[in-house]
Amino acid sequence: MTNTSQIQQHWFDNPSSQPCELPDWGLILVEGGDATSFLQNQLTNSVLGINKTLAGQMASGFSGTRLVGYCSPKGRLLASAWLGLFPSADSTEERFALFVSRDIAASIAKRLSMYMLRSKVKVTDLSNDWLVSGLYGSDAQIADFKIGAEYFALRMPDVLVDQQSVGRLLMACPRKNSLYIHNSVERLAAWNELEVLSAIPRIVQATQEQFVPQMINLESVAGVDFKKGCYPGQEIVARSQYRGAIKRRLQLAHTMHHEMNVTPILPGMELFQADDPGQPAGMVVLSAKHPNESERTDLQIECKLDALDAGEIHLGSPDGPVLKIDSLPYPLLEI
Incomplete structure (x- = not known):
């Protein structure tokens, strides 16, 4: 933590x-x-x-x-x-x-x-x-x-x-x-760290078209109104909500630089679960170097829920650094 x-x-x-x-x-x-x-x-x-x-x-x-x-x-x-x-x-x-x-x-x-x-x-x-x-x-x-x-x-x-x-x-x-x-x-590093710890996602070029809103908790941080009228993709977003089709979520995590063999950590970097190395289990959404601990990077990640339950999540490759999963600062809306 x-x-x-x-x-x-x-x-x-x-x-x-x-x-x-x-x-x-x-x-x-x-x-x-x-x-x-x-x-x-x-x-x-x-x-x-x-x-x-x-x-x-x-x-x-x-x-x-x-x-x-x-x-x-x-x-x-x-x-x-x-x-x-x-x-x-x-x-x-x-x-x-x-x-x-x-x-x-x-x-x-x-x-x-x-x-x-x-x-x-x-x-x-x-x-x-x-x-x-x-x-x-x-x-x-x-x-x-x-x-x-x-x-x-x-x-x-x-x-x-x-x-x-x-x-x-x-x-x-x-x-x-x-x-x-x-x-x-210094202040930019502090701001970026706060943004990651907020667990409120921000889409960047590397993560465009990767996520349905619920995959990165957008509905749980008041970013989706399910009662409003139509918008592009609305039917798919609504179907994902009411049919329980979302099996991936945004999580907070961190890693220490001395454990890393891949740098830098950027949005879009893939995650892997060791027991299923053939396909990615998720990706990095945002990252920020910790302002006080020089070896630490905090992350927002999007990850398969069954991969989290199955064991350790690795950064960058199936044998990459193990991510430590941290608690979200808000409850998830039930899907």
């Missing part, structure tokens, strides 16, 4: 009082008079009823921000995103910001644009012109941060560390206004 006391000390003794750049994150804007109805027909989660977040404010809670997935017609995730509604001061039209992995932002924006048809919607990938940053710390540290009028800011779910919550604020602003955002290796 994670050495949570060391992690807790790191977060609260070294809060990110200024945002740090998140180079793996990008930003897509969806705006126009039909933006809400357009996204409602594309995403796994409902966007109806989401509150507007005005300049200088942060979107927070389910009323202000939503975790969403974007699927292929086969029900496989092309992207996951954090979404907020940030109206423009000089327009009455809807304007949604989707925080996504930067390596897929351009392709997702292009794909969304293909489905606009005659809708009054504009989809723009701003990843090159806007910089995404992150801030972490206690509730007070997050609340004390002054959000500029040019920022989009949303509060991500806290991460529980040694029975205390670490807050996270995800932001974006035009690069010309990013003077107070630091390129901090």
Whole structure:
């Protein structure tokens, strides 16, 4: 299990009082008079009823921000995103910001644009012109941060560390206004570790079209609304839920570098169960080097449940390093 006391000390003794750049994150804007109805027909989660977040404010809670997935017609995730509604001061039209992995932002924006048809919607990938940053710390540290009028800011779910919550604020602003955002290796490592420990998945290019949402627990972290209308892949996602067809789940795990013979650990790296070496048992979803233990890497993995029950899970090959499976910070919805 994670050495949570060391992690807790790191977060609260070294809060990110200024945002740090998140180079793996990008930003897509969806705006126009039909933006809400357009996204409602594309995403796994409902966007109806989401509150507007005005300049200088942060979107927070389910009323202000939503975790969403974007699927292929086969029900496989092309992207996951954090979404907020940030109206423009000089327009009455809807304007949604989707925080996504930067390596897929351009392709997702292009794909969304293909489905606009005659809708009054504009989809723009701003990843090159806007910089995404992150801030972490206690509730007070997050609340004390002054959000500029040019920022989009949303509060991500806290991460529980040694029975205390670490807050996270995800932001974006035009690069010309990013003077107070630091390129901090230490703070980026801490942010990435928190993201892994949250057990909330993020789709990257290497894991596109690999997972039905339930395979990486998206429904258990409020990323799927089974009561909303149709979206690409909806029938397959619903069938997987109600017929109990999901036999794979996201887990937390870790490994020590001195045990490794494969580096680096990247999303998409395959996992194996020693008794069934002929086929992969799963893959890495996200990974982060531990900020305090230099030899340790924490992982989100997607894995067959029967492989977990059968014995040890190996990283990279059937005789690769053995992964230590850690506890999830939330209960899984029953399927």
